[in-house]
Amino acid sequence: MDDKIIEIKNVSKSYNNKPVVKNISLSIRRGEFVTLLGPSGCGKTTTLRMIAGFEQPTSGTILFNGEDITLLPPHKRNINTVFQKYALFPHLNVFGNIAFGLKMKTIPDGEPTTDKRGNKVQKMRHLTKSEISAKVNAALKMVDLEDYGHRAVNSLSGGQQQRVAIARALVNEPQVLLLDEPLGALDLKMRKDMQLELMQMHKQLGITFVYVTHDQEEALTMSDTIVVMKDGEIQQIGTPTKVYDEPANAFVADFIGESNILSGTMVKDCCVEISGHKFECVDKGFKSNEPIDVIIRPEDIKIVETSSKQCLVEAEVLSCVFKGDHYQVTALTFGDERNEIIIHDNVEVKTGDTIGLYIKPFDFHIMHKSRLINELDGEIYDRNIVSMCGGRFECVTDLPESTQVRVKVDFDDVELTDDEEDGTIGATIISAIYKGSYWQYIVRTDNYYDFFVDNDYEWSIGDRVGIKIAPEKIIVEEVQHSEEEV
């Protein structure tokens, strides 16, 4: 079955030259429940709005049933949307809101006739009042609001408004229903109920749902397919199980579910080394001694006796918290470089105890590192000063002024300062991932260069920091132009 209802091909969108969605491609099968998942500002809502027709892509095409709808206005698309804040018309009652779309709809009236010139003519007519009211009542029944037709929308609770919004969209019998974080404003219990109801409706109606959320649990529960997005790029597309069990990169692993993300080296096929300990795994095809990221889900780690044969590594318990169906244990591994590990298990342990940890070989998820060193273009500004990223950094070099150079800086060598003014340039933290013994940050400078930074201190996403680099840590190489000059 390869029945694609929506195809997004190389779509990009920028606002004022700021890219929001970067060249994404995605196919959605008919009848599928697809969730666009990502942190706020990742471009998921913009993508949804482009499918709905409220935004037009800067480049790329969107196909609907094989037809190009990139520039088609929203009212001509057989797609309906459930808005984040419902957007129910306050001047109409519940009935009026649901009937809004139906009143504008035209349907074929009678059999097509042939006019004098031999052209087929299809008369169209509006729906009659009784047809509209039958449809509206059926829609109200579907969302369990049978007697609410006459009510003012603002007299309804959040959950009821939500149902009206869904009924208003579904009554038009769209081929695709778009839902933009529809459950965001509801409380937890209500949200769980609505999740189940939406899944039920999806099954019953058999139409395609495209769902936008930042709630990973919601995405895992409801979807057939999850599209994980970050920074306007698709990180991974897959079933909930696939995305959870085999995250494509550290971001996906960190965003979906809790996980331990550690730095390691691939010694050889099926053998990974983390902080001096070697473990058996099932991954192959990496370069020998390639630095990699290892992801271990907390529930995949078993607590065993230190004397047990299974014990792979010993650790000291830092805390043990009861979480209802499991204990969440935080432990610090022993060794030269100590890593903090989160474990979900059913045994209770005491703080300060030494425990053994066992992890099955296929529970080590090995991933290429997205970047090994910060590399960027710069120019020698003056003696021992290189200009890059809109700032001037001191460095140690013999290269003359105005030489175009390639600058390399190790993750460890980028210093972050709390006060933006203390750094050579300012930047914003856009990603923070804890790697067992340190934080790996991605900080974005004001001219959109992303520095990867390893640091012991904790910042939050969105914090402004200053970037400082010690002069001797900046590796400057002259860019060879010989080939271009020939």
Next chain:
Amino acid sequence: MKKKFKFRFTRRAFAYPYMIFLIVFVVVPLVIILINAFLDDANKFTFQNFVEFFTDAGGGLTVLGNSLIIGLVTTLICLAIGYPVAYLLAKYHANSRVFVLLFILPMWVNFLIRTLSTKAIFMAMDVELGMGTVLFGMVYNYLPYMILPLHTTLCSIDHSYIEAAEDLGADKMTVFLKTVLPLSVPGIVSGITMTFIPAISTFAISEILSSSKIFLFGDAINMHFSKTTNSFGVGSVMSLVMLVLVVVANVIVNLTSKDEEAASVL
């Protein structure tokens, strides 16, 4: 021991100056007008002033009728001009107050100066002063009062309503008729009150811009209180009629806006 002082400086004290102002300059004059309405020239109690006005002996009722018609026409013209302006400003310059300012700027000039200059321009252009010029002057004067509330309401309409309507299959015209227009009703209502009420009670504009040919209710009241006519009684009755009209108009507005409030309570 310190409880000797009975006067305590609470927040309520801040209201006293205004209360005094209100009593001296609003309540007392109203009472004086009320008393005057029942007094004849010899300061004796009489209903004659009411009889004189309501039998249209001095032409007072006719003037009131004319005023209402001119006020209505002025309001309709203001709405017809103001709505598109407010709509376009809200749609394309929602974040910039500069364009709105351009339309409010005339309000900063004293209205007598404004009206006299308008007259001068008409005279220079050899336009005959009459109904047309009066209407022009009225519209010119009251247009900002129509545009401002409309603009505020139109700007506050959540864009998601418009998107929702488009999403449900409405083209641009239908979106306007079925969502924007009904949602801007509060703005229309307050625009109408802010134009109509001052327009029916206006004076000077009509006098100046018609060379005293057109005589409106405000002018009539003004005349009755001038020293030459000295008929305070009839003037007071007319003032009371004006007051009743304003109260009625406000009650109507309040009723409509209350419905809106009830509808917009979340």
